[in-house]
Amino acid sequence: MQLNISTCYAMQIMLYLTRSKKTVSSAELSENLLISQRYIVHLAGKLRDGNLIGTKSGMNGGYNLGKLPSAISAYDVITLMEGDMSIPECVTIIPGCGEPCKNSNLLDTLNIMKEYLDTYLQTITFDKLADMNISGHISEILGLVIAHINEMKEKG
DSSP: OOOOHHHHHHHHHHHHHHHHOSOBOHHHHHHHHTOOHHHHHHHHHHHHHTTSEEEEOSTTOEEEESSOGGGOBHHHHHHHHHOOOOOOGGGGBOTTTOSBOSOTHHHHHHHHHHHHHHHHHHHOBHHHHHHSSOOOOHHHHHHHHHHHHHHHHHHO
16 A cells, blocks of 8 residues: 555644644644645645534634544545555456456455455554554554554464
8 A cells, every 4th residue: 555645645634633622824734744834725625624623714714623533534534635545457467468357355465454454544543642642643553553563463
């Protein structure tokens, strides 16, 4: 799975807003997250349209969470930014053959893995992330997923 850099930035914005517990300007976000202010405004528009953040106009305006941090998950942000993340059937095409694989076991396995990942990402809420010592970079979130998978394997 390869996620866009915008998704990483959106996760960082959400985590910053969660930890700040106040309305934050695009300038403050830009300065602290080292993302251009113009790009912050662009990403915030998408997050606002997805009802994940709210905006406040005026002199002390900016962005704040649109819901409680416990009601916003990593899954919410990732699917908002990435769109449909279903496994395409063409993934089962054998290189050089150009025909869909007759064995659907690969596609079935990938879909089970995707369902598991989706379910787990829905449990990673921003109240939990705010309590962790992480920056919100997507690699850290995926690291949590891998750690969880390893725990599950150890339990059998």
